Amino acid sequence: MTVDTNIGTARKAYDRVEVPAPGGGTRSLTPNQFETLPLRERVSFLIEGTAQFFLDGRPISPSEAMRT
Structure with missing residues (x-):
């Protein structure tokens, strides 16, 4: 059995x-702050298209942002 030591990193x-x-x-x-919001609130932002995601200062699509 192997253990993934990178979990969470x-x-x-x-x-x-x-x-x-x-x-x-x-x-x-931050991603951590967003992910601790209630699920209903996060989903509402995504459905309504009111969440704007960024990576290294450039805007990215919500679908790209949700790939983790």
Whole structure:
């Protein structure tokens, strides 16, 4: 049996995501912050197309960002 020692250290497909802020405007989140949001909220951002994902400062598509 082999043990994967890299679990949890894989590089994310995105390094920042901007989502609508409750009072207007946007808020910038790390992948960890985004992934700890309630599932319903994350799915809403994706379905509504209001989440903007970035990798190394360049915008990427949500489908590319979700490949991890």
